[in-house]
Amino acid sequence: AQSVSQHNHHVxxxxxxxxxLGCNYSYGGTVNLFWYVQYPGQHLQLLLKYFxxxxxxxxIKGFEAEFIKSKFSFNLRKPSVQWRDTAECFCAVxxxxxxxxxxxSGTRLQVxx
Amino acid sequence: xxxxxxxxxxxxxxxGTSLTIQCQVDSQVTMxxxxxxxxxxxxxxxxxxxQGSEATYESGFVIDKFPISRPNLTFSTLTVSNMxxxxxxxxxxxxxxxxxxxxxxxxEGSRLTVL
Numbered sequence: 001a002q003s004v005s006q007h008n009h010h011v012x013x014x015x016x017x018x019x020x021l022g023c024n025y026s027y028g029g030t031v032n033l034f035w036y037v038q039y040p041g042q043h044l045q046l047l048l049k050y051f052x053x054x055x056x057x058x059x060i061k062g063f064e065a066e067f068i069k070s071k072f073s074f075n076l077r078k079p080s081v082q083w084r085d086t087a088e089c090f091c092a093v094x095x096x097x098x099x100x101x102x103x104x105s106g107t108r109l110q111v112x113x
Numbered sequence: 114x115x116x117x118x119x120x121x122x123x124x125x126x127x128x129g130t131s132l133t134i135q136c137q138v139d140s141q142v143t144m145x146x147x148x149x150x151x152x153x154x155x156x157x158x159x160x161x162x163x164q165g166s167e168a169t170y171e172s173g174f175v176i177d178k179f180p181i182s183r184p185n186l187t188f189s190t191l192t193v194s195n196m197x198x199x200x201x202x203x204x205x206x207x208x209x210x211x212x213x214x215x216x217x218x219x220x221e222g223s224r225l226t227v228l
Contacts, residue, residue: 032215034215034216036219042221043117043219043220043221043222044205044219045219046216046218049215049216051215090155090156094215099143099144099146099209099215099217100144100146100158100161101146101156101158101207101215101217102158103155103156103157104155105154105155106154106155
């Protein structure tokens, strides 16, 4: 079975600070990897995804993530966060056969102006 | 992309009653799933809604408690039966096209409070 670990439960940053949120998964096969974000009062939205090719993927709103297969990791980064980035961030994984996503526990990102 | 609408968006229910949540997608999707997000926690998959056949349930979830229907490619319902306060949660419908990217789209969720 797949599992996803997010080690940062609550991250508080000041505006313009750099962000890195950790995500590790456990599954030995080929996976698709995702970061979803949930802004206050809104539905889940896709930030970015990886399924093949360049392990460094760029998403919306300046976010990027790097897939490191040897470390089973897919960390989310942003060089300079903004107050509007305050949200709950979820890492998720699916294998290429089963389309359902397995989610991590989520990281509450709080950016202070 | 797909836009997913759920109703009700929220409800307050009495213990022992049942509630049906409806999910409507604005385009045909191959895959539909129901998730639960308990307060302060992540999303847990309840089941895969299969068109025209019985849903596929994850460990810990059973059809008697969470009956699901999916009569066509754009509509599904989830019923939470014989509710208890432990069922208080946000229930989310999601759908995907089945293309190899595996991306899922989510509704805004139905927030249920059971008294």
